[in-house]
Amino acid sequence: MSIHRVDVAIVGAGLMGSCAAWQLASRGLTVAVLEAYEVGHDHGSSHGRSRSFRRAYADPLYAAMTGLALEQWQRLQDESGTQLLTGTGGIDHGPDYDTETLSSLMTAHGVPNELLSARQAEIRWPGMRFETDAIFHTCAGVFDPESTIVATTSLAAAAGAEIMPMTRVVDANVAPSGEVALHSSGGDQIIADFAVLTTGAWLPDFSSAVAEFAGNSEPVLPPLTIRQQQTFHFALRPGEDSLPTFVHKNGKQMYGMPSGSDVPVPAMKVGCFHDGDVTTTEVRDQRITDEQRQAVVDYVSEWMPALDPTPLAESSGLITMTPDGDFILDRSGPLVVAATCSGHGAKFAPLIGSMIADLVTGAAQPTPRFQMDRGASAH
Ligand SMILES: Cc1cc2nc3c(=O)[nH]c(=O)nc-3n(C[C@H](O)[C@H](O)[C@H](O)COP(=O)(O)OP(=O)(O)OC[C@H]3O[C@@H](n4cnc5c(N)ncnc54)[C@H](O)[C@@H]3O)c2cc1C
Known part of the structure; x- marks a missing residue:
């Protein structure tokens, strides 16, 4: 068994996890990305070579986010030297x-x-x-999600991030030190100041862990x-x-x-x-x-x-x-949870990476509509 120690451990290297890795590593944090399969696999939501980028949203929140996302796409293309969009x-x-x-x-x-x-x-x-x-x-x-994952993980690795394919996280809990302890199926342990769950459709597997970090015995994630x-x-x-x-x-x-x-x-x-x-x-x-x-x-x-x-x-x-169609992008103590739900999240990926980094560093508070427990603010 090996023990790794990082500032931020990211679980899942789909579009959201890989963009979070790029954004966090570029802010100077030590990052490990734990991915259950090979990076770029086709079991989840981010495979294939085309996703649409569109700005035709009536909802002002998402309309504004498309503009911010466009800036982050440009930044990603400039930094990676790759045309993605x-x-x-x-x-x-x-x-x-x-x-x-x-x-x-x-x-x-x-x-x-x-x-x-x-x-x-x-x-x-x-x-x-x-x-x-x-x-x-x-x-x-249109943009190429698989090339996006290659570009972001490469930039993250160049900034010192450790990308760990074939590393399935089987448990996440609060370490005695107050940090996060992640345990992999191979017996590795990752101790981090913060953990980011970008596990897409596997997020329900972490329902109990999310509740534990929130100090709640009931599920905290929306159904x-x-x-x-x-x-x-x-x-x-x-x-x-x-x-x-x-x-x-x-x-x-x-x-x-x-x-x-x-x-x-x-x-x-x-x-x-x-x-x-x-x-x-x-x-x-x-x-x-x-x-x-x-x-x-x-x-x-x-x-x-x-x-x-x-x-x-x-x-x-x-x-x-989610029942209301909104994303989940929230923090509970040292745990950040990000799920871009409803089949339209890919276009926001570089922006979501930045928003995850803001939650980790405390540079921003969660958007009320994206909080896990948003009964009062759900539309
Ligand atoms: C067919 C299709 C078409 C789409 N078209 C568009 C579009 O045109 N425009 C648009 O904006 N959006 C689109 N979307 C939505 C968009 O692709 C998703 O919002 C986005 O890919 C979600 O990325 P993700 O990183 O959250 O999830 P994923 O890509 O599924 O990544 C989650 C990762 O977590 C890993 N993981 C899970 N559990 C563990 C564990 N225990 N340990 C370690 N790793 C773990 C998984 O292996 C996976 O790699 C589409 C989605 C689909 C399915």
Whole structure:
């Protein structure tokens, strides 16, 4: 058994843990990152080569965070010398949107946008079909989550952080010294002034530990629902131009974005938000049903004539949901818990890393809506 001693131990090296490692190490703290699998594995939420960055939020909290996130993406790209975020523009359309209101709110939040009629949108993007007005904002795009994890863990390691793959934390408790003691399945012990839990869909495994740090015998975490979300890649037909990222709300919430290097030809990744079954990290099987695949193929056939509706590739990932849809980003003594719930957290990752570092160092207090126990402030 070996004993490590660090300022901050981070459990989980997905997008949130790796960005936290970069931000904390760059503030001069000694950091260890404990990851149960190889870094960049496909069992959680951060694998694949494309996630959308969009600023079309009606909610002022998230709208403001997209602007701050953009600054942190720029900083990460500058420091790593890697282009991670590619501008594509973003479209929001469909009858379940109040496009006029959303467009005005985006303008009020400082996000330039255009409101186009369905006809104007179809002229601009003949590879898509529109049934309602559409909002277009230019400062949307796609980024590569796996390259982001490589960039942030590399920067963290260069600043002295220890990245520990294949190190599963099986217990977390308060050491007699008042510090945090983490115990790995291999028998290692990590003693840290602070521990950060960025374990995504595995956060429920730490429910008792979080309660212990809060000095509470009852669970402190809000109830979490885990879903498996599937996405499919469709090749652009010959001669078709690449399309912006989009969200189309018409009874269901369909979304898409240009595929990354996980497929060999120009393609779009398309999915149906929340079509996945409720599951747990123990029982999920990554199996995609014919029904789930067919629903997306039918959508592409009807709404995206630019695409060949035969999927080139498919993938599944885990989405963690809180009852109110808000993130968890809170501190309880020496324990910080960060879970970007509801399937839209990736775009905020470099900012979440910074917010985690602020909680650890005491530079900021938790955002009330992101507190674990937020009964009074939940919306
Ligand atoms: C299919 C899909 C599409 C998405 N699309 C978008 C999008 O377009 N735009 C957007 O903004 N967001 C999107 N999201 C959401 C976004 O990807 C997630 O919010 C983000 O990846 C969550 O990262 P995380 O680090 O919290 O979790 P994870 O990436 O799951 O990382 C958690 C890590 O903790 C590790 N771990 C767990 N338990 C332990 C333990 N006991 N010991 C050590 N390590 C442990 C796990 O192995 C894992 O590596 C999407 C999500 C999915 C699933």
